[in-house]
Amino acid sequence: GAGVSQSPSNKVTEKGKDVELRCDPISGHTALYWYRQSLGQGLEFLIYFQGNSAPDKSGLPSDRFSAERTGGSVSTLTIQRTQQEDSAVYLCASSTTRQGHQPQHFGDGTRLSIL
Amino acid sequence: GEDVEQSLFLSVREGDSSVINCTYTDSSSTYLYWYKQEPGAGLQLLTYIFSNMDMKQDQRLTVLLNKKDKHLSLRIADTQTGDSAIYFCASGEGGSYIPTFGRGTSLIVHP
Numbered sequence: 001g002a003g004v005s006q007s008p009s010n011k012v013t014e015k016g017k018d019v020e021l022r023c024d025p026i027s028g029h030t031a032l033y034w035y036r037q038s039l040g041q042g043l044e045f046l047i048y049f050q051g052n053s054a055p056d057k058s059g060l061p062s063d064r065f066s067a068e069r070t071g072g073s074v075s076t077l078t079i080q081r082t083q084q085e086d087s088a089v090y091l092c093a094s095s096t097t098r099q100g101h102q103p104q105h106f107g108d109g110t111r112l113s114i115l
Numbered sequence: 116g117e118d119v120e121q122s123l124f125l126s127v128r129e130g131d132s133s134v135i136n137c138t139y140t141d142s143s144s145t146y147l148y149w150y151k152q153e154p155g156a157g158l159q160l161l162t163y164i165f166s167n168m169d170m171k172q173d174q175r176l177t178v179l180l181n182k183k184d185k186h187l188s189l190r191i192a193d194t195q196t197g198d199s200a201i202y203f204c205a206s207g208e209g210g211s212y213i214p215t216f217g218r219g220t221s222l223i224v225h226p
Contacts, residue, residue, distance in 0.1 A: 106157030
């Protein structure tokens with residue numbers, strides 16, 4: 001597709017379950033970012049990929065959160081043993097590789113609700 | 116680290132101009148961005164300005180940059196109800212791949 005695609009668009013799960021969120025970036029974009037947006041809050045940076053490696057994962061809130069990227073394309077964000085405070089919108093963005101100038105293209109996000 | 120600040124809310128009447136303000140702390144910020152987020156959607160890049168520019172105009176949008184005061188503004192002329200959204204300011208520093216976002220300004224346009 002032409003834009004960044006995220007799936008699922010909505011996910012409701014019980015506390016303690018694991019969830020996987022998927023991001024399909026724009027073709028050719030080597031940089032990929034995950035953010036978390038809680039109700040009424042701004043963007044919280046989680047992790048940045050350059051190709052398949054993650055030079056900056058400083059924003060991951062705990063060791064329950066992990067992410068990987070394969071083939072320089074699709075990325076998966078995994079949250080293990082979900083907690084209610086994990087409820088948020090998880091946004092993925094991609095951009096071309098260029099230091100300094102990083103206009104980002106965002107997906108519509110996955111709305112995660114933990115019961 | 117870099118900090119980007121925005122006021123949280125702005126309410127304007129349809130047809131008036133809206134001005135959304137942003138301040139940043141990193142004087143080495145090279146690129147400054149405005150994004151728009153409509154309900155249930157991701158962020159959409161509206162416009163950006165390089166630090167060697169003072170102003171950029173794109174149809175109803177005017178971006179002004181005051182480097183000395185580290186102040187960025189977005190003016191929307193003839194604001195319409197469809198402009199109601201959250202507007203995010205972001206800055207990119209020359210040596211970084213990760214921009215810093217403000218918390219967003221909710222623009223409410225009423226008839």
